[in-house]
Amino acid sequence: MKYIDEYRDGRLAKDIARRIGAIADPTRSYQLMEFCGGHTHAISRYGLEDLLPTNVRMIHGPGCPVCVLPIGRIDAAIALAMRPEITLCTYGDLMRVPGSNGSSLLKAKAAGADIRMVYSTLDALRIAEAEPECEVVFFAIGFETTTPPTALALKAAIAKGLGNFSIFCNHVLTPAAIQNILESPDVRKLGAIKIDGFIGPAHVSTVIGTEPYEFFAEEFGKPVVVAGFEPLDVIQAILMLVRQVNDGRHEVENQYIRAVTAIGNEKAKAEVAEVFEPCESFEWRGLGEVPYGALRLRAQYAAYDAERRFSMVIPAAKDNPGCECGAILRGVKKPADCKLFGTVCTPDTPMGSCMVSSEGACAAYWTYGRFREKAPQVDAGRAVA
Amino acid sequence: MCLAAPVQVKELLPDNMAKATIGGVSKIVSMALLDDVKVGDYVVLHVGYALAKIDPEEAERTLALIREAAIGGAA
Numbered sequence: 001m002k003y004i005d006e007y008r009d010g011r012l013a014k015d016i017a018r019r020i021g022a023i024a025d026p027t028r029s030y031q032l033m034e035f036c037g038g039h040t041h042a043i044s045r046y047g048l049e050d051l052l053p054t055n056v057r058m059i060h061g062p063g064c065p066v067c068v069l070p071i072g073r074i075d076a077a078i079a080l081a082m083r084p085e086i087t088l089c090t091y092g093d094l095m096r097v098p099g100s101n102g103s104s105l106l107k108a109k110a111a112g113a114d115i116r117m118v119y120s121t122l123d124a125l126r127i128a129e130a131e132p133e134c135e136v137v138f139f140a141i142g143f144e145t146t147t148p149p150t151a152l153a154l155k156a157a158i159a160k161g162l163g164n165f166s167i168f169c170n171h172v173l174t175p176a177a178i179q180n181i182l183e184s185p186d187v188r189k190l191g192a193i194k195i196d197g198f199i200g201p202a203h204v205s206t207v208i209g210t211e212p213y214e215f216f217a218e219e220f221g222k223p224v225v226v227a228g229f230e231p232l233d234v235i236q237a238i239l240m241l242v243r244q245v246n247d248g249r250h251e252v253e254n255q256y257i258r259a260v261t262a263i264g265n266e267k268a269k270a271e272v273a274e275v276f277e278p279c280e281s282f283e284w285r286g287l288g289e290v291p292y293g294a295l296r297l298r299a300q301y302a303a304y305d306a307e308r309r310f311s312m313v314i315p316a317a318k319d320n321p322g323c324e325c326g327a328i329l330r331g332v333k334k335p336a337d338c339k340l341f342g343t344v345c346t347p348d349t350p351m352g353s354c355m356v357s358s359e360g361a362c363a364a365y366w367t368y369g370r371f372r373e374k375a376p377q378v379d380a381g382r383a384v385a
Numbered sequence: 386m387c388l389a390a391p392v393q394v395k396e397l398l399p400d401n402m403a404k405a406t407i408g409g410v411s412k413i414v415s416m417a418l419l420d421d422v423k424v425g426d427y428v429v430l431h432v433g434y435a436l437a438k439i440d441p442e443e444a445e446r447t448l449a450l451i452r453e454a455a456i457g458g459a460a
């Protein structure tokens with residue numbers, strides 16, 4: 001497939017890894033965080049970590065919107081879906097995310113709740129149009145990539161006069177979270193890790209561009225390379241980061257020049273700005289309250305906001321005490337550090353959200369790496385330097 | 386869930402929709418977030434919406450940089 005296959009050439013990947021080995025300074029370590037779960041998945045799937053020199057280590061970040069959704073919001077969605085008038089439309093990734101007491105949307109569906117898996121907001125709109133007697137709620141979740149489709153769907157619903165369509169908004173923001181990883185006191189208390197540079201997600205930047213990272217690179221003195229999701233994209237980004245670290249630079253560089261620009265997609269940004277505004281604070285699983293870490297519907301769209309329309313209550317719910325998702329999302333621990341990993345917790349019986357979403361670090365490790373998890377680990381204690 | 390894939394636009398349809406294919410599978414997707422999409426263009430598709438056009442020249446340039454880096458060049 002064009003624009004996929006040519007970026008998966010294993011021989012080239014090995015050559016670049018060798019190049020990284022040649023330029024990496026053996027007297028220091030390079031701790032690079034891939035923010036996005038899509039990169040975590042690619043790194044595990046293609047065994048990229050095994051190709052890298054031992055002093056270049058990848059730290060898996062919190063960038064999977066499903067993994068960072070607090071349990072209370074799943075509980076609230078389940079409670080809403082159980083109401084007889086509600087049809088809850090959701091992306092497939094959310095169906096198996098464990099709520100409190102072993103609940104999930106999938107189990108609620110089996111118990112009779114009207115929950116429909118959709119591929120696109122377009123499907124949810126079609127349902128609302130075809131079944132006017134149902135109150136169709138779209139469980140909106142995702143980073144900046146997924147937000148413009150929600151904005152367009154809402155505007156289309158209004159244009160079509162669909163009074164039975166509303167949105168349960170859980171859209172989160174990437175730059176705010178990256179910043180939070182470095183500066184939140186909560187994160188520091190739980191064990192900060194030294195991070196020398198970040199790989200930023202290209203798909204998010206198709207929308208927001210590379211510009212939003214400029215402030216961050218400047219303020220924190222950390223290089224950022226926005227990269228695509230094929231193995232050659234990722235390994236090239238690692239090379240670019242190692243070069244920046246060696247040169248003492250902290251710039252925002254764009255590896256995904258084939259579709260990302262500095263400003264991103266103006267049209268998509270305008271749609272989002274029209275419908276959404278940042279919320280002062282939003283709880284992220286693993287990171288705690290992230291200031292301006294999420295979006296909510298603007299006041300003029302309040303009638304379409306499911307939280308208000310159905311007086312939803314978001315309960316404070318606790319994670320399973322054995323689950324290390326929080327520490328994993330912060331990059332402080334690796335999946336194999338969790339006692340439940342691969343024993344009680346597997347993709348068939350997920351205990352935490354990192355095992356559910358295919359982009360979650362635990363699921364990626366289980367699927368691709370659990371038998372060769374012997375590469376030197378990032379030791380949180382040692383790394384605090 | 387934030388993953389997106391490159392698809393090729395095969396036919397433009399009314400209401401900003403288009404028929405696009407990836408690996409022989411075709412889908413009806415929205416072009417509402419892009420301007421001036423032409424048949425034959427490759428776009429980055431995510432949850433049913435095209436988010437960006439793929440620039441063939443920049444794609445080639447990336448591959449050239451990767452090849453150069455692989456042989457130890459400055460890229």
Ligand code: SF4
Nearest residue numbers: 324325338345352362
């Ligand atoms: S293995 Fe399961 S329980 Fe452990 S951190 Fe991952 S998701 Fe949580």
